[in-house]
Amino acid sequence: MAVVAFADPGGGMPATARETHAALRGVTRVYGRLAALGPLDLDLAKGEFFSVVGPSGCGKSTLLDVLSGLGRPNAGTVTFEGAPVDGVPDGVGIVFQEDASFPWLSVRDNVAFGLRRAGMDGAEIARRVDYALGFMGLSDFAGAYPAQLSGGMRQRVCIARTLVTQPRLILLDEPFGALDQQTRLLMGDELLRLWRETGATVLLITHALDEAAMLSDRIGVMSSRPGRFIEIVETGWPRERDSRIVADERFGQITARLWSHLREESLKAIGKSSSRKTSVP
Amino acid sequence: MSGPATLPAPEARQSWLIDGVVTAVIAIGAWQALHAYAGEAAIASPLKALRHLSGLVATAGFWSHATATLTAFAGALAISAALGIGLGLVLGLRRFAGEVAEPILSGLYAIPKVTLYPVILLIFGLGLGAKVAFGVIHGVIPITLFTLTAVKGINPVLIRTARAMRLSQADTIRTVLAPAVLPEIVTGLRVGFSLTLLGVLVGEMFASQRGLGFLIVNGISLHNVKQTTAVILMLVVVAVAANGVLLWLDRRFIHRP
Numbered sequence: 256m257a258v259v260a261f262a263d264p265g266g267g268m269p270a271t272a273r274e275t276h277a278a279l280r281g282v283t284r285v286y287g288r289l290a291a292l293g294p295l296d297l298d299l300a301k302g303e304f305f306s307v308v309g310p311s312g313c314g315k316s317t318l319l320d321v322l323s324g325l326g327r328p329n330a331g332t333v334t335f336e337g338a339p340v341d342g343v344p345d346g347v348g349i350v351f352q353e354d355a356s357f358p359w360l361s362v363r364d365n366v367a368f369g370l371r372r373a374g375m376d377g378a379e380i381a382r383r384v385d386y387a388l389g390f391m392g393l394s395d396f397a398g399a400y401p402a403q404l405s406g407g408m409r410q411r412v413c414i415a416r417t418l419v420t421q422p423r424l425i426l427l428d429e430p431f432g433a434l435d436q437q438t439r440l441l442m443g444d445e446l447l448r449l450w451r452e453t454g455a456t457v458l459l460i461t462h463a464l465d466e467a468a469m470l471s472d473r474i475g476v477m478s479s480r481p482g483r484f485i486e487i488v489e490t491g492w493p494r495e496r497d498s499r500i501v502a503d504e505r506f507g508q509i510t511a512r513l514w515s516h517l518r519e520e521s522l523k524a525i526g527k528s529s530s531r532k533t534s535v536p
Numbered sequence: 537m538s539g540p541a542t543l544p545a546p547e548a549r550q551s552w553l554i555d556g557v558v559t560a561v562i563a564i565g566a567w568q569a570l571h572a573y574a575g576e577a578a579i580a581s582p583l584k585a586l587r588h589l590s591g592l593v594a595t596a597g598f599w600s601h602a603t604a605t606l607t608a609f610a611g612a613l614a615i616s617a618a619l620g621i622g623l624g625l626v627l628g629l630r631r632f633a634g635e636v637a638e639p640i641l642s643g644l645y646a647i648p649k650v651t652l653y654p655v656i657l658l659i660f661g662l663g664l665g666a667k668v669a670f671g672v673i674h675g676v677i678p679i680t681l682f683t684l685t686a687v688k689g690i691n692p693v694l695i696r697t698a699r700a701m702r703l704s705q706a707d708t709i710r711t712v713l714a715p716a717v718l719p720e721i722v723t724g725l726r727v728g729f730s731l732t733l734l735g736v737l738v739g740e741m742f743a744s745q746r747g748l749g750f751l752i753v754n755g756i757s758l759h760n761v762k763q764t765t766a767v768i769l770m771l772v773v774v775a776v777a778a779n780g781v782l783l784w785l786d787r788r789f790i791h792r793p
Binding site for chain 1 (some may be wrong): 707711712716790
């Protein structure tokens with residue numbers, strides 16, 4: 256597997272030099288006779304923003320399942336903060352692709368849900384929920400119900416609901432997949448802000464190459480099924496960054512690099528093969 | 537509650553009122569026309585029915601009939617709801633049992649249940665038992681089907697969310713599954729409400745000496761058309777009002793996705 260590093264004038268620390276936060280070792284997942292994932296290795300460094308891109312059906316969501324403890328691998332080991340993962344560990348927050356807000360609860364009650372179930376003190380809940388609502392721009396809609404909100408706002412409710420539990424590892428499964436392009440870019444900015452302020456490790460599954468190129472410290476490019484990493488791209492972006500880096504020439508280079516791999520893999524995934532190899536810029 | 541989107545728009549309220557008034561005017565107009573066509577011997581005019589009803593509700597005998605119907609209906613609805621929700625939950629959660637039971641229930645739902653009435657009578661005899669049983673066989677199937685569909689159709693991401701939040705199984709059922717299926721169950725109860733009332737009334741018509749259903753048939757055999765029409769009027773008003781209240785509760789407390 257190749258590791259490609261782009262020029263790094265911003266001074267970001269190479270992820271390999273950092274403490275490992277979560278790790279997959281030789282992980283495979285099989286559904287019946289269908290090999291969905293792996294064998295696959297991954298080291299997530301503490302505090303990094305890691306994105307996973309890959310052709311559709313390559314096992315990206317399976318990877319998240321296994322890493323989060325929602326699903327178990329058929330072989331290999333998964334560890335989080337040094338301990339083996341069995342069920343979702345404390346300190347891991349998950350945001351799904353589908354709208355997972357509870358329609359019967361107001362925005363405020365949605366966000367407070369996890370904390371109340373955990374039996375936290377009411378004043379502390381109110382403090383955290385107010386902060387999360389403010390952070391996600393939902394303060395004016397605290398009393399509204401999900402049915403009254405747009406898709407982007409509902410997804411923000413789900414992110415806020417995860418945020419209040421102060422996860423140290425945040426897993427996001429194509430959280431902006433259903434949103435329009437402008438909303439997606441702005442949500443990306445909010446995600447970056449959240450990542451910087453919380454210091455959490457973030458793993459983002461996405462099908463959008465530009466999203467991965469703009470948000471990540473490192474991007475894992477997956478092969479078609481069974482999914483493995485064929486390349487890890489290090490972007491070298493500074494920690495202080497936002498969607499305006501799409502104007503940076505490196506953004507185009509990174510996106511092109513991702514596509515050069517994915518074009519071939521995507522063709523395989525839809526059952527075609529390209530005879531003409533694409534050249535890497 | 538705060539937020540700009542929590543109050544219904546004023547025009548929504550107005551259109552409700554207009555719809556209601558228009559429907560009532562059409563219904564009364566059609567009734568008057570039917571009266572003019574069929575004559576005094578078949579159906580009383582709206583005004584006469586109303587006048588007769590106001591006299592009827594002043595008599596103690598009427599209320600003993602109304603109480604008989606209400607008792608049977610309340611019992612039948614309670615049994616239908618408990619049985620229907622319980623059965624629906626079990627069949628919805630046990631996929632195989634649900635797949636076997638659903639077509640059977642749909643088939644039973646389609647049977648004209650009046651044909652079963654003689655059998656019910658033989659089993660339960662004349663009186664309260666048969667009325668309740670007849671109400672239940674009308675009400676229990678739709679409530680079961682609505683509950684079953686609700687449980688089977690629950691959005692899987694909500695269950696995944698519960699797991700992601702490390703909820704216990706009991707907590708998942710209580711705080712996620714139950715509220716998620718509630719809207720469909722409420723709809724099932726509303727449908728079950730009307731059908732259970734229908735079953736009880738039909739039961740009273742054929743083999744009972746008590747109840748509003750009996751009063752309707754009794755009015756016909758005694759050529760007391762005013763009594764029949766007045767009781768029907770009362771039942772329609774009560775049923776429409778009850779349905780309106782259930783709908784209002786639904787809209788007020790259930791936030792549909």
